[in-house]
Amino acid sequence: MPSPKLNRLTEEQRRQWAIDGYLVLKGVLSRPEIDRLIREVDRLHRKHMLQNKDADRKKGIDRRNVMEDSDVFVGLIDHPATFGVVLDLMGPHIQLSMSEAIVRPPNPDFKGYIHTDGGQAMRHIRVTETSWPLQLKIQYFLTDVNKPFRGNFTLFPGSHLRPYPEGETPITAETPGAVQVCVEAGDAAIFPHSLWHGVSPNLSTRPRKTVIYCYSQMCFRPFDFEKPTPELLKRCTPRQKRLLGDLGYDWKQGAYFYSPPDQVEIINNGVVKAAQKTEKSRKTKR
Template sequence: MPKHKLNRSAREQWAIDGFLIMKGVLSRTQIKRFSSEVDRLQRKYVVRNPDVQNSSGLDRRNILPESPIFHELIDHPATFQTVLDLMGPHIQLSMAEAILRPPDPDFKGYIHTDGGQALRHIRVTETSWPIQLKIQYFLTDVSRQNMGNFTLFPGSHLRPYPEGDAPINAHTPGAVQVCANAGDAAIFPHSLWHGVSPNKSRRARKTLIYGYGQLCFRTFDFDGHSADVMKQCTPRQRRLLGDLGSDWRPGAYFYSPADQEKVMKGPRRRKRI
């Protein structure tokens, strides 16, 4: 499995287009394991839920407590170096999400930016560290358009989002529906206009999304983790989940611990037993 570190061409694409597509970051074994876990969550929260239609999709946030398998992507060796290259070492995990989008020819898709109303009005320069970014891991092949594709507008991370205008979607001029193989991943910042296309295929599209933010910002999907989750993680994973190595104190998240770069950039260590 490849280890990715940004070269000049990738840095230029990130600065100009606002996204990267990384090929083959997950092995076939990993794809199968993660896909099986998403299916399990679909059965747990949709199929067996009397208040939800069985045909509904899944959008499950904060999936780390659901299975230790999901911990593997917190700092996956095929993508985490790229996160550090783009964001620097003073970061945290802000979200972990599982999505299953079943076929739905009536769904028109949608486009948005991340981070709510405030971050929609905040954009960074081409050369600065991102405030936040996401990695979307594809668990199913999306080989042609209108299969529930991840959809984006290249270069839109530097432009104001058109609030108040007619809604934009996957078929608005300028939109690009990403065609990818299972095991590929897309990396993009909060300010990129992105979303999903209709799924007119015959099978569900499955993805996992992991978000990262600078340490001084609040997380998206959780406000801390249980002792059970933390004890299953490596030192670096615990740091990314908010364990600073000492008790909280005022200003704790403004200035990183002295060993922050060592923990972030060091080798991936085994989990505690």
């Protein structure tokens, strides 16, 4: 079956990516998709509360590697509304390095935080605005966050090109220059590791629910799982399997250095075309 056509990056988005270092994509999830994702995120939240009797309700959850939890999350690995944009920004030699579900309940004690992604080392690495990024994340919003101080995704436009200031004064959602992104359920934000970003306090009466997927260049390690389980791989399409690190052959030295010969075809089209498959099997038989 041919995989669905992917939405692509527009010239205007490419300019905004270069200048501001992020994009907000409007309406990428349909209402039924949002409802299915919310049901699953709520189920994970209930499970967390049952398994951790002393867990603080105000803290919500930050559940990692959710694609192992449910098929609902598998579809987001290469969602047609966003994956073409990821490819246009990053190129085809990429992998998925994490999938995460977050619930941020109302909590007057939580002050929010700002950071760059990838830990101590990546904080010192900023690629130029015309380069492929090393890593990017997509945050899908499952609830409306349409006013500030509702647990908004918060960022500093243009900061992907500036050193992250390390010092005494913490950067917060109220530091001058911070933008608390206002969005509706179904929208998504895309950002690279070097953008200063984080979350604002949630002073509303409703929990904010989102899921985040992270892509990195293939020579990096995924950072929220070591290997996908065989059960997960069975539920995936060829492109999803490749994004989870299945190269189509056993690991060998240098395996993630140069991509397999069918990489561009699989990643762009979701499948290897029949002609190419035949050629491959002919070569194997020789």
